[in-house]
Amino acid sequence: xxxxxxxxxxxxxxxxxxxxxxxxxxxxxxxxxxxxxxxxxxxxxxxxxxxxxxxxxxxxxxxxxxxxxxxxxxxxxxxxxxxxxxxxxxxxxxxxxxxxxxxxxxxxxxxxxxxxxxxxxxxxxxxxxxxxxxxxxxxxxxxxxxxxxxxxxxxxxxxxxxxxxxxxxxxxxxxxxxxxxxxxxxxxxxxxxxxxxxxxxxxxxxxxxxxxxxxxxxxxxxxxxxxxxxxxxxxxxxxxxxxxxxxxxxxxxxxxxxxxxxxxxxxxxxxxxxxxxxxxxxxxxxxxxxxxxxxxxxxxxxxxxxxxxxxxxxxxxxxxxxxxxxxxxxxxxxxxxxxxxxxxxxxxxxxxxxxxxxxxxxxxxxxxxxxxxxxxxxxxxxxxxxxxxxxxxxxxxxxxxxxxxxxxxxxxxxxxxxxxxxxxxxxxxxxxxxxxxxxxxxxxxxxxxxxxxxxxxxxxxxxxxxxxxxxxxxxxxxxxxxxxxxxxxxx
Numbered sequence: 001x002x003x004x005x006x007x008x009x010x011x012x013x014x015x016x017x018x019x020x021x022x023x024x025x026x027x028x029x030x031x032x033x034x035x036x037x038x039x040x041x042x043x044x045x046x047x048x049x050x051x052x053x054x055x056x057x058x059x060x061x062x063x064x065x066x067x068x069x070x071x072x073x074x075x076x077x078x079x080x081x082x083x084x085x086x087x088x089x090x091x092x093x094x095x096x097x098x099x100x101x102x103x104x105x106x107x108x109x110x111x112x113x114x115x116x117x118x119x120x121x122x123x124x125x126x127x128x129x130x131x132x133x134x135x136x137x138x139x140x141x142x143x144x145x146x147x148x149x150x151x152x153x154x155x156x157x158x159x160x161x162x163x164x165x166x167x168x169x170x171x172x173x174x175x176x177x178x179x180x181x182x183x184x185x186x187x188x189x190x191x192x193x194x195x196x197x198x199x200x201x202x203x204x205x206x207x208x209x210x211x212x213x214x215x216x217x218x219x220x221x222x223x224x225x226x227x228x229x230x231x232x233x234x235x236x237x238x239x240x241x242x243x244x245x246x247x248x249x250x251x252x253x254x255x256x257x258x259x260x261x262x263x264x265x266x267x268x269x270x271x272x273x274x275x276x277x278x279x280x281x282x283x284x285x286x287x288x289x290x291x292x293x294x295x296x297x298x299x300x301x302x303x304x305x306x307x308x309x310x311x312x313x314x315x316x317x318x319x320x321x322x323x324x325x326x327x328x329x330x331x332x333x334x335x336x337x338x339x340x341x342x343x344x345x346x347x348x349x350x351x352x353x354x355x356x357x358x359x360x361x362x363x364x365x366x367x368x369x370x371x372x373x374x375x376x377x378x379x380x381x382x383x384x385x386x387x388x389x390x391x392x393x394x395x396x397x398x399x400x401x402x403x404x405x406x407x408x409x410x411x412x413x414x415x416x417x418x419x420x421x422x423x424x425x426x427x428x429x430x431x432x433x434x435x436x437x438x439x440x441x442x443x444x445x446x447x448x449x450x451x452x453x454x455x456x457x458x459x460x461x462x463x464x465x466x467x468x469x470x471x472x473x474x475x476x477x478x479x480x481x482x483x484x485x486x487x488x489x490x491x
Contacts, residue, residue, distance in 0.1 A: 079136020
């Protein structure tokens with residue numbers, strides 16, 4: 001009896017599915033048009049479509065922007081952690097190498113092998129794997145430089161106090177040397193050369209000190225402070241930078257007036273509490289010297305006007321009775337103010353310019369007597385008031401100046417070469433971007449000069465120059481990243 005043939009069942013296919021042989025014609029390689037005989041089609045194995053940053057294939061025809069953004073943020077954070085790992089590992093390795101120079105430790109401890117292993121591990125752990133990680137790592141390394149230590153300022157203050165022989169150079173020299181040492185240590189902590197870091201610190205410190213020294217002059221230029229306003233030891237530029245914080249003239253004027261009010265109240269209280277007297281004789285002697293000079297020149301007008309200045313200190317304005325040379329501190333302070341109000345502050349066309357100068361000099365002599373009698377605290381407050389007065393006056397005057405828009409309009413209306421910048425900007429803008437570029441370029445040529453000359457812009461520059469530490473550290477941190485060993489050299 002013959003057993004019927006059974007058709008084999010294929011697992012995973014419906015019943016009845018059978019294997020059929022491929023005909024020789026179908027299985028034979030087929031020629032491809034445009035290719036030499038014998039070229040055949042071969043299947044491509046593996047996925048060939050676009051890949052996401054996670055390594056997972058994205059659907060063809062779509063872009064996984066959300067996934068890429070999330071992964072990019074992760075890579076940035078990873079790069080930042082790599083930067084931190086580099087600092088920690090490099091710092092520990094650097095300290096270990098210093099210890100390795102101690103003979104006793106070298107004899108009993110195998111530090112060199114451990115240091116080499118740590119450096120290799122640090123290089124591996126801090127090596128970025130893609131551009132996003134590189135950005136994060138560099139950003140973290142630069143950010144470390146923005147953390148202030150305060151060592152430079154402390155060193156400058158100590159040097160100024162304990163090295164008086166160096167005079168005004170004590171503070172700057174100490175800050176530069178301290179900054180050089182600190183920069184060398186910071187650079188070494190990130191795997192760089194301590195010597196290169198110290199050199200960069202010294203250069204940056206020198207530039208910072210030069211900027212700090214020039215900052216008061218820039219502030220005075222911004223406010224239009226004249227030479228006369230700086231007389232008798234006044235430092236309006238320093239006062240504007242240290243006693244106010246605004247940029248616009250209106251803000252500076254308000255802050256200066258508030259500061260003057262508080263300081264004035266303080267010195268009045270100090271004067272009222274002073275138990276002794278203050279001599280007006282130095283101020284009277286100053287006036288007598290000028291009267292003697294005018295007498296020798298037979299200058300009757302000068303003698304008459306200088307006599308009125310002397311009367312303000314020696315004769316009662318109401319009673320006409322002689323005034324005592326020695327006055328209470330409060331009376332001396334008020335008489336100084338009266339002298340300035342009559343002959344210095346208020347412009348009087350009948351007064352000779354020399355009279356005004358003599359009155360100001362006598363006022364300064366009373367200030368010196370008050371400073372001597374009431375001590376350094378009174379002297380400091382009095383100095384600040386004297387320096388802030390021109391700051392407030394000039395700021396108030398600048399606030400009344402035309403606005404930038406008005407100045408631009410005046411520039412357009414002026415039949416001078418003021419429009420050359422606008423024409424040049426318009427031409428360049430048109431060459432790059434056509435008509436829209438010409439409009440933007442023309443406006444930039446008109447407004448940029450006015451913006452650069454504006455008091456607020458100049459005051460902003462003065463404040464940056466007066467406190468350049470953050471900018472200097474940022475430039476040092478960014479620049480010294482180029483002095484790092486390559487990853488190939490580290491590994």
